[in-house]
Amino acid sequence: QKEVEQNSGPLSVPEGAIASLNCTYSDRGSQSFFWYRQYSGKSPELIMFIYSNGDKEDGRFTAQLNKASQYVSLLIRDSQPSDSATYLCAVNLSPRAGGTSYGKLTFGQGTILTVHP
Amino acid sequence: DVKVTQSSRYLVKRTGEKVFLECVQDMDHENMFWYRQDPGLGLRLIYFSYDVKMKEKGDIPEGYSVSREKKERFSLILESASTNQTSMYLCASSPTQGSGNTIYFGEGSWLTVV
Numbered sequence: 001q002k003e004v005e006q007n008s009g010p011l012s013v014p015e016g017a018i019a020s021l022n023c024t025y026s027d028r029g030s031q032s033f034f035w036y037r038q039y040s041g042k043s044p045e046l047i048m049f050i051y052s053n054g055d056k057e058d059g060r061f062t063a064q065l066n067k068a069s070q071y072v073s074l075l076i077r078d079s080q081p082s083d084s085a086t087y088l089c090a091v092n093l094s095p096r097a098g099g100t101s102y103g104k105l106t107f108g109q110g111t112i113l114t115v116h117p
Numbered sequence: 118d119v120k121v122t123q124s125s126r127y128l129v130k131r132t133g134e135k136v137f138l139e140c141v142q143d144m145d146h147e148n149m150f151w152y153r154q155d156p157g158l159g160l161r162l163i164y165f166s167y168d169v170k171m172k173e174k175g176d177i178p179e180g181y182s183v184s185r186e187k188k189e190r191f192s193l194i195l196e197s198a199s200t201n202q203t204s205m206y207l208c209a210s211s212p213t214q215g216s217g218n219t220i221y222f223g224e225g226s227w228l229t230v231v
Contacts, residue, residue, distance in 0.1 A: 034220075042224070103213065107160040
């Protein structure tokens, strides 16, 4: 089992719809969770991060975390063509015993989202 | 804003050459990272550093080394470039505390080994 898995894409939604991106992780001790957006040929840019169970909203974006199910998702409301990109889920896995994670993130393979007019 | 600068954006090198990729961050972050990104394989961690002169191997360190002589600068070295090292290389930095350990990426260095 991969440490961080994202739903296979590509995902295509019409403009104005809600896009739902999902991610599961294997390490139950993981503490923090991140969503990055990456446009073609560009580097990843942070959308938002979440620590606590429940929802966290930032504009049109909502991150949802369920630690019991080891599941994190990103909802994009009122999707726009400019949201078309690859979305990367990243997890700060818990360190080995006695160690520290030093902020290392493990990334999923990404989900390609296309928003069509 | 956090700025992570990768000095070389596009490089073409020959097999067997020694390659240096330089990265500088301006936010006094303790942690710095080198990832490579390949289609179908996602982002994979090569090396990271949590302090000056300190380094740890990531998931795919073979064929690479790193240097961190100053806090703001982290270099990736390909001792003898090979064609399977053709990739996009991403440098990143993060604070040990604050911002949730958020990683900030540079713009990437596209390396082609011929």
